[in-house]
Amino acid sequence: MSALKFENLNVWFGDGRDRVNAVRNASFEVQQGESFGLVGESGSGKSTIMRALTGLVPTWSGRMEVNGKPLGTKRDRAFYKTVQMVFQDPYASLHPRHSVDHVLSETLHLHGFRDIEKRIERLLEDVGLGPSFRFRYPHQLSGGQRQRVAIARALAPEPSILLLDEPTSALDVSVQAEILNLLTDLRDEHDLTFLMVSHDLAVVGHMCSRIAVMKDGEIVEVMSVEDMRALSPEHPYTQHLLKASLGYFRDEEEPGGEPLTGTA
């Protein structure tokens, strides 16, 4: 059984003349324990798929299933116990006047847990923060530490599916490595299924086993990470994206990579 299933998903914003079709006829499945990546440029609809799944965008049609159960217009508590999300910008997604303890205990309380004390300690330990971080406020944390708190908050209801919306694009590369390693460890420990959105093909290639490429709201290609590494995708847009992400090349390559010296 697949953990997530999307069939002919359409998502739109606005009405009549102003209607924008943000996602068009998207179909894909994510198996249990799999990590699936969505890549594309800004505006291609990759985050919108996640937002529709979590119930943040009500205007959608088609079919979405979580663990075989179809989703309606409302999400119940059981849904949020199964599916949790980590957002892009840890500076924006944590309440500036709630301490780490407050953020975690509120989430645990809402999900009906009793042993909140013990669970907070465990969660902090899981994401590599010591107990000393428990009563800090977001402004007393670095970007990487904040993202760790956001991950702890997402893990609090013990979900089996984690949605990651550009989880490291606001972070420095050295911190990105720490967070990606943490996510890999947590995936193994808790048997998590990941759906990950990123514009960075190298990050998605590191984390995911299958990747869907989106353009203008449509999925143009689904490929395995091996195909992506072998640079053998079929769709010209995927080729273009891969080439662009492999780096900038000057119009005329200087032989032997000699630097251009000053002519002054």
Add this chain to the structure above:
Amino acid sequence: MTDLLEVKDLWVRFPTRRGIFDAVRGISFGLGRERLGIVGESGSGKSMTGRAILRLIRPPGQVEAAHIKLDGENLLDKSEAQMRKVRGERISMVMQDPKFSLNPVMTVGDQIMEAYRLHSRAGRAEARKRALEMLEAVMIRDPERVMRAYPHEMSGGMGQRIMIAMMLIPDPELLIADEPTSALDVSVQGQVLQIMDRLVKERGMGLIFISHDLNLVAQFCDRVLIMYSGRVVETCDAHRLHEATHPYTRGLLNSLPRLDAPRKRLEVLKRDPAWAEAPSVGPEA
């Protein structure tokens, strides 16, 4: 070769409640008509260096240096009025996000023409002609329409190209680009860089390219300074960046996920307090 820009022993300080914070700590470098990259993590002082050169650091921040020489003239000796003639006319700066650096209530055309007329005393008709040429030079289709448009009608990539047009129209000798492409998609990024590269080369300008993206700098620049906690820890030729020797540079390079070399776990940078204490490497190191 005489240097276009020479920075010697530059310090940027900010007083805080817990004493003086040194954002940039005694760095020196020279720049000819070449592309110099400055890389480092957030907080390493790379943007502060760019701002200090233009004397854009406002009190209570303090800038101190033995000298910051542009064509042999010390910028620190100039009055604020003289500095305004340097900014834009001789040194320009392109910032990270066009959304915050363009005036939202002025048409694109008026903004570019203003940039030109401030420094050239040209008439409206001539400024208009130059602005259109400049928009064409940054590969904007239908420049007539773009001249009449407001910044919010532009995409991020177009906005950044407009910024570049505006910064290059007074024909400066030096362009400082502070993360000019990090708000853009990868495919647009390539376009913007190509345009910048071509213009800088054609006009024989110097370029300081500030970025956190090591691969980009390695491919785009001629020479690279690597900054860590306000100091330059290593300088090298850009195409040799992947052979860099400093443990900090190596750590940064190894922490990047790579498509061509998959690994189970990424290497995590182990910071050594000694890196921050060691003196900056000088211009000829």
